[in-house]
Amino acid sequence: MPRLTARGIAFLVVAVGLGALAYVLERPELLPIAAIAVAAPLIALAAVASSRPRVRVGRQLEPVVATEGEQVQVTVTVSGRARAAEWVERVPMLPGFAGPGRLREVTGARPSSLGYRYWPARRGLALVGPLLIEDRDPFALALRVTDTRAVVAQLVLPAVTPLPVGPVPDPSTDAGPRTSRSRERADDDVVTREYRDGDALRRVHWRVTARQGELMVRQDEPQAGPHARLVVDTQSIGYRDAQLVRDRLARGQRTASSPTFEWIVRMAASAAVHLAERGYSVELDTPTERGADAPVADGPVGDVLGELALLELATRAGDLPERAAPGAPPIVVIAGAPDDQTLRWMLAQRSGRAPAVALLAGPAAPGVRADGSLDPDPVRDSFERAGWAVARVSIRRAPDDAWLALLGEQLGDLPDWALPAAVGRG
Structure with missing residues (x-):
């Protein structure tokens, strides 16, 4: 209008x-x-x-799948009919738009194109567009803004930092899941169910069948190759800095925000890529439900990165099953200050003596010990008593520095904030 x-x-x-x-x-x-x-x-x-534009808008993004903070080149093609005008395009980056620029006259035989760059401000599915065409008279007395309504969704992955060799052993080492002992333990811990008509005999688990006295089959096909589990705390109760904020980039909606959680997501993405580079296939697990239709990025952990891109703070819907994961994969937990039930669920994920590390970010939630004394970090203490490698770090630190905090032999070169639990208590 x-x-x-x-x-x-x-x-x-x-x-x-x-x-x-x-x-x-x-x-x-x-x-x-x-x-x-x-x-x-x-x-x-x-x-x-009388000069309303009638146009069609197409966009080309490079890269198609972006990373948080990475430059994206956008090329917009405008076809149809429109006279020369100003343009502005909405983008997921503050202040929320690109431009203004000058759009030359568009005719049926001569489409117009324009380009700009933007840097995604956050992970998730970012909406690029719509293109707004601002048509003015020669004396700038009247204005008509035409919303072309065409938008395109772009997957923005969390930023990934290369990590050094850390506390999780390579699959080829004696501590890794490729040893005969690990394979045997994985075979014992596989999830099984009763045999049903039509089940393939190759799926029968003969060792469990012998113990149970009836035919038992594998619930899932055994995963080929070594795998690792990445556990991320997604409960808002576990983040003291979580709050609802009005999100300008989400068109005015209120979303849960936590700087600690965003750091943890970036740390989890870095850990997933690191584990994949070491030869593991990575499985992501959270205490809250995740969407089943998360997009998949490229690479060996594209599914995990796609899920991390859409990961949000939530509230747990019910009780968590406190049982170990099938097999004996290395477990990497990244959390802030989880509540008691979530903590027990995380501790229960470990199978036998599988490698297990916990990286805790942000301030701790103090508690009270049984003798009435103050416990400055009960979550860290629980992981340590269970034999995990654990450290609490500041979110001001880079992920590669935080990863090194889990290595006891390199403590002499680390700052005080990064000392693991055992050393922190002297």
């Missing part, structure tokens, strides 16, 4: 003032000037209204 600009409104104000002066001062020669001042913005409105 066309509207007057500030200049057009000023013309109307001047016209009203001149008309009033003409009658008060009895100066009829001011009336023609007032009439011109009124007619000019009205004619401008009519001219703008």
Whole structure:
């Protein structure tokens, strides 16, 4: 819908003032000037209204799947009919738009194109567009903004930091899941169920069948190759800095925000890529439900990165099953200050003596010991008593520094904030 600009409104104000002066001062020669001042913005409105653009918009993004903070080149192609005008495009980066720029005249035989760069402000599915075409008259008295409505969704992955060799052993080492002992333990811990008509005999688990006295089959096909489990705390109760904020990039919606959680997601993405580079297939697990239709990025952990891109703080819907994961994969827990039930669930994920590490971020939630004394970090203490490698780090530190905090042999080169639990208590 066309509207007057500030200049057009000023013309109307001047016209009203001149008309009033003409009658008060009895100066009829001011009336023609007032009439011109009124007619000019009205004619401008009519001219703008008659020139509505009729266009189709297409976009090309490079790269198609972006990373948080990474530069994205956007090329917009406008076809159809539109006269030369200004353009602005909404993008998921503060202040929320790209431009303004000049769009040259578009005809049926000559489409127009424009380009710009933007840097995604956060992970998730980012909406690029729509393109807004701002058509003005030659004197800028009237304005018509045409919303082309065409948008494109872009997957923005959390930023990944290369990690050094850390506390999780390579699959080829004696501590890794490729040893005969680990394979045997994985075979014992596989999830099974009763045999049903139609089940393939190759899925029968003969060792469990012998113990149970009836045919038992594998619930899932055994995963080929070594795998590791990445556990991320997604409960809002576990983050003391979590709060609801009005999100300008989400079109004014209120979303849960936590700087600690965002750091943890970036740390989890870095750990997933690191584990994949070491030869593991990575499985992500959280205490809250996740969407089943998360997009998949490229690479060996594309599914995990896609899930991490959409990961949000939530509230647990029910009780968590406190049982170990099938097999004996290495467990990497990344959390803030989980509640008691979530902590027990995390501790129960470990099978036997499988490698297990816990990286805790942000401030701890102090508790009270059985003897009544103050426990400054009960979560860290629980992991340590269970034999996990554990450290609590500040979210101001880079993920590679935080990863090194889990290595006891390199403590002499680390700052005080990164010392593991055992050393921190002297």
